Amino acid sequence: MSKYDSRFFVHSDEKTDTTLLKLPHDWWSRFYEYEWASEFVSKDDVVLDAACGVCHPFKFYLTDKCQTVYACDLDPRILDPEAIIQDVKAFLGADAAAQLDKSYINKVDFSIANLSELPYENKKFDKVFCISVLEHMDQTSLFGAFREFNRVLKDDGLLVLTFDFPDIQFDILEEAIRQSDLIFYGNVSFELPEDALYSRFHPPTLYCFRSVLKKK
Numbered sequence: 621m622s623k624y625d626s627r628f629f630v631h632s633d634e635k636t637d638t639t640l641l642k643l644p645h646d647w648w649s650r651f652y653e654y655e656w657a658s659e660f661v662s663k664d665d666v667v668l669d670a671a672c673g674v675c676h677p678f679k680f681y682l683t684d685k686c687q688t689v690y691a692c693d694l695d696p697r698i699l700d701p702e703a704i705i706q707d708v709k710a711f712l713g714a715d716a717a718a719q720l721d722k723s724y725i726n727k728v729d730f731s732i733a734n735l736s737e738l739p740y741e742n743k744k745f746d747k748v749f750c751i752s753v754l755e756h757m758d759q760t761s762l763f764g765a766f767r768e769f770n771r772v773l774k775d776d777g778l779l780v781l782t783f784d785f786p787d788i789q790f791d792i793l794e795e796a797i798r799q800s801d802l803i804f805y806g807n808v809s810f811e812l813p814e815d816a817l818y819s820r821f822h823p824p825t826l827y828c829f830r831s832v833l834k835k836k
Contacts, residue, residue, distance in 0.1 A: 623659045624806030626831040628785070629817040640681040640724070641708070641716040648819040649828040653751050653782045654678055656830055660780050661685040665746040668772065669728075670735055670765075671753040674698055675707040678751060680720065683727040686747075690740065692733035699732065701725045736764025740772045748772065748779050752828070755787035762792070766800035770835060778805065779833040784826045797833060805832040 621627075635651040637643050639658070643650055657678065661667070665686040669679040672691035679691040697703035701722055709717035733739050735750070735757070748769050754762055769779050779802065783793075790810050797803065812827060819826045 622806050623656065624832050626804050626806065626808045627829070628809075628812060629653070629656075629782075629828045629830060630813055630815045631817055632815065633817070639677050640684070641677040641712055641719060643677075644712060646821060648821065649752060649782070649784075649817060650676075652817060653828065653830070654681070657749055657751060657780050657782075658685070660747055660749075660778060660832075662746070663687060666690075666744065667747045667749065668692070668738075668740070668745045670738075670748055670750040670769070672698065674704055675711045676751075677708075677712070677716075677720075678749065679728050680724040682749075683724055688729070689727065690729045690731070690745070692731040692735075692738065694732065694734060696732055698730045734761070736761045736768060738768045738772055742771055743774045743777075744772050746774055746777050748777070750779070750781040752782050752784065754781065754783040759792060762788075763796045763799060766796045766802060769833075770800045770802055773835060775835060777834070779831075781833070782828055782830045785829050786824075787826065788829075793831075801836050802833040803836050805834045 629652045633652050634655045636655045639654040666688045667686045669691040672679045672693050674697050682689045705717050731739050816827050
């Protein structure tokens with residue numbers, strides 16, 4: 621199977637419990653999502669971690685791997701290094717907070733932004749990462765986000781995203797992709813495999829889907 625395939629994560633996929641920082645045990649899908657997303661990073665890339673979260677470490681991991689890292693979120697705390705450290709401590713623990721040197725925070729260009737109104741110029745990014753975010757958006761905002769992803773991607777750029785199913789239905793996803801003039805990069809399978817990764821922390825059962833998109 622190719623890293624470009626859009627499909628459900630399965631238990632046999634590669635995973636990691638550390639993405640710069642040790643991940644909490646109940647972040648059931650992040651072990652797989654971050655490991656997979658890391659396959660797309662390159663040292664010459666200008667990248668965006670879209671709706672990055674406050675404590676989530678993927679944006680900091682990217683600073684060691686890419687030329688320039690931008691990150692945006694609706695939470696105003698992302699502009700406050702001390703607030704970031706405190707959120708890391710609250711969710712990832714004191715050891716992780718002590719490990720997160722402020723130099724990592726300073727290397728990220730942060731913005732407070734809605735995904736349907738990104739504050740970046742056209743064709744800025746080689747890669748846009750959007751990890752477990754889209755399922756939290758209403759349909760109007762979701763469609764707007766895909767249009768914005770298209771706008772800020774370079775012509776040969778990639779959109780690397782994950783989301784929870786069935787919080788997002790595939791017919792809505794496909795329509796959002798179609799309307800934004802994006803297409804799937806590789807093979808696509810919406811079939812739910814027997815060994816699909818799942819969570820029952822918050823019923824109903826959730827499954828995690830990954831997808832790689834590019835411009836038409």
